[in-house]
Amino acid sequence: DVKVTQSSRYLVKRTGEKVFLECVQDMDHENMFWYRQDPGLGLRLIYFSYDVKMKEKGDIPEGYSVSREKKERFSLILESASTNQTSMYLCASSGRRSGIREKLFFGSGTQLSVL
Amino acid sequence: GNSVTQMEGPVTLSEEAFLTINCTYTATGYPSLFWYVQYPGEGLQLLLKATKADDKGSNKGFEATYRKETTSFHLEKGSVQVSDSAVYFCALKLSSGGSNYKLTFGKGTLLTVNP
Numbered sequence: 001d002v003k004v005t006q007s008s009r010y011l012v013k014r015t016g017e018k019v020f021l022e023c024v025q026d027m028d029h030e031n032m033f034w035y036r037q038d039p040g041l042g043l044r045l046i047y048f049s050y051d052v053k054m055k056e057k058g059d060i061p062e063g064y065s066v067s068r069e070k071k072e073r074f075s076l077i078l079e080s081a082s083t084n085q086t087s088m089y090l091c092a093s094s095g096r097r098s099g100i101r102e103k104l105f106f107g108s109g110t111q112l113s114v115l
Numbered sequence: 116g117n118s119v120t121q122m123e124g125p126v127t128l129s130e131e132a133f134l135t136i137n138c139t140y141t142a143t144g145y146p147s148l149f150w151y152v153q154y155p156g157e158g159l160q161l162l163l164k165a166t167k168a169d170d171k172g173s174n175k176g177f178e179a180t181y182r183k184e185t186t187s188f189h190l191e192k193g194s195v196q197v198s199d200s201a202v203y204f205c206a207l208k209l210s211s212g213g214s215n216y217k218l219t220f221g222k223g224t225l226l227t228v229n230p
Contacts (some may be wrong), residue, residue, distance in 0.1 A: 043221035045217060090159070104159070106158025
């Protein structure tokens with residue numbers, strides 16, 4: 001069974017802390033994505049990566065950075081967490097070939113609370 | 116810019132009722148259109164898709180037809196079940212250019228089906 005695994009289901013951090021959210025996929029997918037999901041706002045793309053060490057900003061990259069050192073792992077970093085980053089974070093992956101790249105496989109999400 | 120507008124939820128139906136969730140889009144170019152579903156406690160998963168005008172996507176009794184003239188992709192099911200209770204997201208992806216990795220999602224519509 002194909003899988004996208006996010007390291008934590010729930011996370012509580014303090015304002016100003018550096019936060020790492022980890023995501024691993026076992027499908028040998030080239031593309032990986034980080035979204036945040038907020039009530040009334042739906043899903044918004046933070047960053048995506050189409051290859052190892054490659055990254056591109058999404059719609060709301062401010063306050064975030066990412067790292068992709070290995071193909072299967074994509075990390076989201078909050079350099080200095082703030083309360084407005086309290087949210088559900090969803091990681092996703094997809095293949096590169098036309099016809100399959102739009103089928104995203106999502107993890108179950110990490111609910112981050114910043115106090 | 117590109118955007119997706121879904122009907123506001125929540126939608127509450129009785130089992131075996133007919134379901135329609137409206138979705139309209141704005142896009143430059145010719146997008147592919149998708150419905151994703153998020154069951155409680157899980158990540159999103161692809162429900163169906165359509166890649167060109169007049170295509171009909173279908174899966175698990177759900178259907179949606181790509182209507183270019185009305186820029187719509189409404190989701191329908193003839194007889195809903197309690198197990199269909201979930202959040203439904205309409206999404207689009209441009210078929211070419213630098214954004215062809217990226218899906219733009221609507222805000223989601225919560226469906227609750229009562230026995």
